[in-house]
Amino acid sequence: MKVVRDAAAMRALSEERRLRGDRIGFVPTMGALHEGHLSLVRLARSGATCVVVSIFVNPTQFGPGEDFELYPRDVERDCDLLDEVGCDLVFAPTVEGMYPEGHRTEVSVTGLSDRLCGRFRPGHFNGVATVVLKLFNVVRPDFAVFGQKDVQQLIVIRRMVEDLDLGVEIVAGPTIRETDGLAASSRNLYLSGTERRQATCLHRALRQAETLFRSGERRAGVLVDEMRRIIEAEPSAKPEYVSIVDPSSLEDLDMISRDALAVLAVRVGRTRLIDNVRLMVEG
Secondary structure (H helix, E strand, O other), X not given: OEEEOOHHHHHHHHHHXXXXXXXXXXEEEOXXXXXXXXXXXXXXXXXXXXXXXXXXXXXXHOOOOOOOOOOOOOHHHHHHHHHHOOOOEEEOOOHHHHOOOOOOOXXXXXXXXXXXXXXXXXXXXXXXXXXXXXXXXHHOOOEEEEEHHHHHHXXXXXXXXXXXXXXXXXXXXXXXXXXXXXXXXXXXXXXXXXXXXXXXXXXXXXXXHHHHHHOOOOEHHHHHHHHHHHHXXXXXXXXXXXXXXXXXXXXXXXXXXXXXXXXXXXXXXXXXXXXXXXXXXXX
């Protein structure tokens, strides 16, 4: 496995692989890798002859007062894990390399970026879309794998790829959960022992929404109220949003007559966690 720091060198290696006939699968990450990330790399490995993983804590997707400086960083550990799961190339650029002096261009996916997490993290998805487009231009993958846990990110990136005719297939990897249901996340490291136990309320709330939906409940407000009840029963948990939305537009639904997403963001102590589940209408 080769680690590359320079964008021009990464681009040259990707082009070399492409000329050899390789199919390039790409997994963008911010490092602090866990089983959720590694599952995406394995998924990429299953469909690619060359797997590229980026490790870059992107400053433009962090707002004022967020955890950019505190975000866990251990590139050596991450590379050891990636080597074990069959990664071929790691692209680990510097901030100066990705955003050289004078950088002024930003990508905005309007109508999707300002909903849900975007309401509480203004500018976040502009930062995400911008860095992903830059990474695509460097790596030039045939397909890229993103986790379903970050479902709004997944939807924003798919829209960007389609709108800009990028020709990159976007593959969704399933959410990986701990044994108690908590979605795997780098930010789980911030939780105290008590907060870690209370954080399971996210998954319990989503499971309750699923149960009610499968029993025939189609009023979104009923599902939202039940999810909020479960979350607010935990002293450390404060919901930012709890919603049932259309999976294409992210618009709130009143009645569920088609496939929908139950989505939520909750602060457990000082740690912001997100999760979601898809509600599938049969027939």
